[in-house]
Amino acid sequence: MPRPGLRTRPLRTRPLRARILRGLATATAAASLATGLAACGGGDSVTAASDGAASDGTVTVGALSNGAGKETVLTVAAVPSIRAELPKKVRDSGRLAIGVGALPAGFPPLAFVGTDQRTLTGSEPDLGRLVAAVLGLKPVLSNATWENMFVGLDSGRTDVAFANVTDTEQRKLKYDFASYRKDNLGFEVLRSSTWDFRGDYRALAGRTVAVGRGTNQEKILLTWQEKLKAEGRQLTVKYFPDNNSTWLALDGGKIDAYFGPNPDIAYHIRQDAGTAHPTRNAGTFSGAGATLQGLIAATTKKDSGLARPIADAIDHLIKNGQYAQWLSAWNLSNEGVDRSLVNPPGLPLDNS
Known part of the structure; x- marks a missing residue:
């Protein structure tokens, strides 16, 4: 999400994906998803053939989702003051490398391969694209297994993960967080x-x-x-x-x-x-229990300097109403937050 007798977040997150996919065995979306992954080659890490964002900052939320999301076109202008907060290396690269741990089978509505059998769609990739637009960066998405997504962060190959990662005190030993959704x-x-x-x-x-x-x-x-x-x-x-x-x-x-x-x-x-x-x-x-609101957060390598500008980008989307439109498109409005917090209190070390 160990609270006494409760599973750790990695174990709970992965069964979430399995539960969703078992329920989709006969669904068209699952069929398209499986075919799409086969087309990608089935490796441990796959860079999306299409990043799903236009150079003018236009992001089509819910695109290619086979009804899982409501297609909504949002145009997000870059914010120079927030872009200036980025580490120079990332700012100069012009790219935001976004990791999504959706291999091998995806987990709708959060992250899965779209009906074109190429593009990563879902609420998580879409928020990554929106944040990249605020930062004036081109989103470059890569799909990996859950474990290899973190390897990408550790190695610096990936700047940030948008992958339904719960903020925990244990993870904060290695990573920084910018919260964006309730873990409910x-x-x-x-x-x-x-x-x-x-x-x-x-x-x-x-x-x-x-x-x-x-x-x-x-x-x-x-x-x-x-x-x-x-x-x-x-x-x-x-x-x-x-x-x-x-x-x-x-x-x-x-x-x-x-x-x-x-x-x-x-x-x-x-x-x-x-x-x-x-x-x-x-x-x-x-999901954290009665005494703590669990939070899902963008995940960056510790001390990379990325958590604050990402949080500010999320806050900008909240203020402009585009965050609410993103949540609504994926039927997740009941997980909305008022603001993005950098390294908020997470699940304690003895139950995370």
Whole structure:
């Protein structure tokens, strides 16, 4: 996201991708994605054939996403005062090398290969492009495995990673962060349901909720189940072999809600919108637990001098409303932040 009994963020992040992809086994987007990766050659690191940004600062958010994102054209002017904050080497290069750890299979809606079977799309690459535009730099995206993305940062081959990386105190020993999104879990219910979760576990009394085994959200849900049991109330927890089975159970009224990663839910809500049983998000909860709001952050090599100008670029996008448009395009508005923080408090060393 170890809190006691909870997985570390790398382990939780990768199952998030696996859970999303299992639920996309028959989807057109997954088919296009698999073909696209094969076309790229399947190596450990692939530079995107198209960076998806025009030289005039125009970024088409949600492009080539097969419906995962709402295509939105944004024109972002370079800001000289923020560009001047960049380390001279990066500023003079005219490029921002952006790492995305989406190999081998991608993780929509966050990062995956688009329908042209070449371009990296998703909320993470799109924000990288927007930040590069503010900095007056050409975005150069490279796709790698999760582990090799960090190798790229360590070696200096990559300037910054936009890859759903959670800010943790352990990672801050090696990296600097500029936060840009809340790290949330969410509850998915049928759109017809009147139930909502507003942060109080007592709202779960009498409910039946599905969750993935061995996940951070399972540990949180089981903790709430024990609290309710001690209060003489019941929460029924259900498990299913994959997301398709979970969603069928939700459609059929066998469960009241699914508790999972918020981006996973955001993606499914958009995919399910035109079906007979559309769903909605009934509330979120910090993946870091009740006492700390987890944050997703742009990740740079420690002391590289990049975190501050990237944070200022994100703040500029927030002020201009383009950040909100980016979130909305990917159905992630409930993960928005008021400002980008450089190295904010992260998950503690004993649970990160």
